[in-house]
Amino acid sequence: MNKLSNSVLYLMSFSAGLVVANLYYNQPLLHQIAVDFGVTESQVSHVALSTQLGYAFGLFFIIPLGDKLSNHKILQFDFVLMVISLLVAATAGSLWLLIVSSFFIGFTSALPQLFVPMAAQLSDDEHRGRAIGIVMSGLLIGILGSRVISGFVGEQFGWRTMYYAASGLMVLLFALLRFKLPRLKPQFKGSYAALLQSMIHYFKTEPELRLASLRGALAFAGLSVFWTTLVFLMEDNFGYGSTVTGLFGLLGMVGAMGATVAGKLNDKLPKQRILLFSTLLLIISWCIFLVSGHAIFGLILGVVLVDLGMQALHITNQSIIFSKNPEGRNRVNTIYMVSFFIGGAVGTTLGALAWQHYQWTGVSILGLVLSVLILLVLLLSKNRE
CATH class of the missing domain: 1.20.1250.20 (MFS general substrate transporter like domains)
Structure with missing residues (x-):
């Protein structure tokens, strides 16, 4: 190697x-x-x-x-x-x-x-x-x-x-x-059509891939719910425009640093433990958001926690699927990332609807429900990993 x-x-x-x-x-x-x-x-x-x-x-x-x-x-x-x-x-x-x-x-x-x-x-x-x-x-x-x-x-x-x-x-x-960059020589010898078709095989036969894709989709849906509606909250409850909302994105640097830490932890700790910890971070962050509709510091704390939880979950998911499919890492990554972005699109739509009908309380409850669903998936599938 x-x-x-x-x-x-x-x-x-x-x-x-x-x-x-x-x-x-x-x-x-x-x-x-x-x-x-x-x-x-x-x-x-x-x-x-x-x-x-x-x-x-x-x-x-x-x-x-x-x-x-x-x-x-x-x-x-x-x-x-x-x-x-x-x-x-x-x-x-x-x-x-x-x-x-x-x-x-x-x-x-x-x-x-x-x-x-x-x-x-x-x-x-x-x-x-x-x-x-x-x-x-x-x-x-x-x-x-x-x-x-x-x-x-x-x-x-x-x-x-x-x-x-x-x-x-x-x-x-x-x-x-x-x-x-080192040159890699992949092993797949079939046609391009067969390459794309083989992704169906991976999805059908790899329960770990399906579970990781579901966790990733739910987590990114929750994150998209937050970022879709934050600008509305900042304008309505705090009187801030898009510039201040954009500054919240800089807090994502914490998530970027957390990605490296999460990666190192994946080499030392059981994957289930990291998944559970990151899911609990997501749940805690949404609980904080729920009571921070008029508290800017609560929102800041929530952003840091939701981003850390998201990155830890995401990297652990990828670590799991890559360790089990050495010959098809790019294909399983495609399946995982497509599921990930489908979750984001669904979260964006649901977040806008939640804000329209129930304002920030509805948004926070939606994010909390999505995070609890990840926990349920973990608990119901703990013997799979």
Whole structure:
């Protein structure tokens, strides 16, 4: 088995953060783009939507290839398409062209989900959790930092500059990865169609994968419930706008640091114990949210706890599915992450409905119910793991 050096591991973490940032650069720039093209906020929102749809397609169609093709072949194809898409976005003369290029930016930015199983494959059993945690930390920091950087660059130099800068960064990153990243040779010899079809087999025959996917979907649904409705709470109960709400995202840095700790704990403690602890953190955080509709410090404490619980649960889920499926890590990661984002979409919808009908109390109870469901899944399936 290949030995994963710290320099390569941190390069993968850094790369995951830089690539996933491409997904979120457009969000602070939407107002500028709308003014530039003379369109409404509703029309320009399709840029962000198209990017997310592209990511979902990339997750499903690119990530399984990690079990069939050399990682360097995938990187070469992905980065060429990514740089072209970013340059088309930077020079787009119409909104529809920006929307199309944004789809391909999202499609190619699913790449960090290859780095997580890659880190698991290159690590030995004693350090696999740590490796997953470090890569996930880089990914989380990229998500958090991208909006801050993009907002600053857009305000100072215009929205197109951010896309030009991102394309340049991706060229440099590809050169670095091509030089430093070990080459992996997957074992799957079947066709691409057979590769995709085999994911059904994994889902049917791996109870641990189904359970991890369910836990991940419920947890991300709860997190999406919170972030979907926080801006409404801040405006209605505290009189704060989106800027202050955005600052809550910086508290996610605690989650990013917690990801590394959770990864290390996965190498030392039983998985069930970590899953139980992280689920209890989620339940406690929602109890705090329930009584903090008018208490800003309660919300801050709740955000820290919900993010720590989420990251610990997520990394433990991935550690479980990767340890049991060495030949199909990219495919099981695809199944898990698709379930994860389906949970997020459901949580966003349910959260908006809960706020509309029952305000923050309804939102908090919904989040609490979702977290308790994770606990029930754990208790009912404790003999499976």
